[in-house]
Amino acid sequence: MAALDQLHEPAPEQVPAPAVAAPAVEQAPSLARVLALQRSAGNAAVSALLNRRPLARDLDPGAPATEAATADPAASPIAGLAAKAGSAVGLRALLAADPGLKAQIAAWFAAGNEDPSLNAMLGEAFAPVAVAAPAKTADKLPTDPTVPMPAPITDSKKLDKGTMKWTLKADTQSSARCDVDFKADETKVEAKAISFGQTVVNQLGQKNFYAGATPADPEKNKSTYTPFEEATTKKRMDHMPDTENDPFYGAEWDQTQKKWVKESDDYVPGSSQKGVSSTSAKMFDIPGAGVAREGLGDASKQFETVPMILETRQPLGSLSWGFKIKDEANAPIELTGGKQDDCVDTPSADWGATMDQFYVGKFAEILDDFDIAKSDLKPDHKTKLDSIVTKLKANAALSAQFGGAADLTGDQKFNEELSLKRATNARDYVVSKGIDAGRTELQSYGSDWARVEAEAGKSEGKNRRVQIWLH
């Protein structure tokens, strides 16, 4: 309410202290009514009223007619107000000294009277204030500007399969930034694409907090995210459920190029050619606490960032990090993890289970165990596809993405064609059942996206699959 407060409380360096104490907003019924009307009917309605009739009477039929609205305009104190004020600063002083004046001004103009000088003076006195920086509400950030930010943590560690480098720092008093770089050891790692599988637990008090949450409903969207949560730890893969079909942080599948590409310039998939060279995988994250220090409990976000080979699902290391904010008015942001001991060779025991849960939560059905080098649908595949047809017919807003994949045996070119054929066969089946092909999309991953960990050259039935994402 800073702007409204200006009407009552001129800046001390501009005018002397008002002779009359400034009233609280609640003591100005006409403005309160304007506020209520704006909320219920919008600015245009308020504008129409201001242009049409005297403010106070229109907004409060029981209120007595204002002087400005009923008396001879020339006799109104508003008529000479500009001259009396002399300047915008003077006008603010007069308004501060006589809080009832503002309603008279509004009513006087609304009654159709004209005073270009006063109009211009008002515009100057209450011109929109340039905002140098976001004026965060006091309840979200510490009110004490001297609350210190924690020192950044920049470190690196040589692991068995490569070297992890990271910087963890407070981005603001409500968010942290973590930049991670993993360079595989090319003497040990063969990988077409290395990216990250990052888990998250995001808590506010005793509750889990999800994207889309509001202060009024911290668990908003719980139903969207809980299918992705590992049952015991409540960890989930850190991804956008509405728009991303993969669990990887920093890479996305490009169906045109048929390969993993970076999500942005600063998210870079890495690679490693055994005995030759490797390139770093890079990512950054800036988790924020939209609600903190507001009486809803301590805010905490914990992440486990795992560089991994996308075509084998093999993890290459692990870094745990995060931040927390106590539920106190001036609580500083505190970084957690990010130390030497938080960077290890092997992910936590539940990381793999959390990754498995991603596939359960993401895909309406997964047709797996295709025969090796075959794309024919099996009876259980058709049963699952019948379920897809039912869901698509029940909800005209849904589309289906069919993503075909092959295991790690065989020739790359052959696997690309095979995975596309598997997806095509599944798509054609639902189209044959009456689903418009325009509601479907095909992707084919060849042997570049492993659902379960597998070694090159070894067949794995769960990777010979078509995963169907309804969205």
Place this chain on the structure above:
Amino acid sequence: MRRLVAVLLALVCGACGSDSSTMTPASPTPLPPNLPEPLETELAAIRADPLNSVGYGEKAFTPYEPNEAHALISYRDPAVTRRLLAEIKASEDRVLKLALLHVLGKRSDDTVDAALLSAFKDPELTATAAYLLGRAGFKGYPKRPRGDLDAIRAALRRHLDDDTPFDDPFQRSTFRTGDFALAAYLRLSGPSHFTFDAPDTASVVGYTLPNFSEGERATLVAQANRHR
């Protein structure tokens, strides 16, 4: 008179757009084009509680997360974009307009940019439309077919000095409208073409909420005005 009304409205209403959850009458008659029932249901849910229909993202670079609009965002028919724009133009509820604009900006059809440019002309929507024009293709915002990027950049450039406060009901914060235009301009032009005070800013400018210092803003506006 119009200026006075604007001043009074700014004074009275400038900081009050954050609590429409208790009001917002349902639209009496649906606007064309009619949409499939699940989408109409989502629209009704947004109308019923626009303030809580947009929540926080989990990341600083996804500050807005529409809650009730999964189908409105993913349904491919451009008719959805037309309907959302019609709803925005017909509404007198500022918070509802902003909520619907956030939904529109996450869609992927090739009419989205034109719709956002249309909304950009409404002073109540300029900041949010600028944000959405700038952030296609990253974390939750699809790589939609882009409109005339030169025209978009030109429109943004005209607002680089726009000091109008933008009271953001979803963030409960006030921003400078021009900062959204500046951030979007830098993003669309390629952050690598510009020099930032903090190097990290380049990776998220246009995605995070704008937070330029006065000095950095002045420097970047000058760079933006030189950049064509």
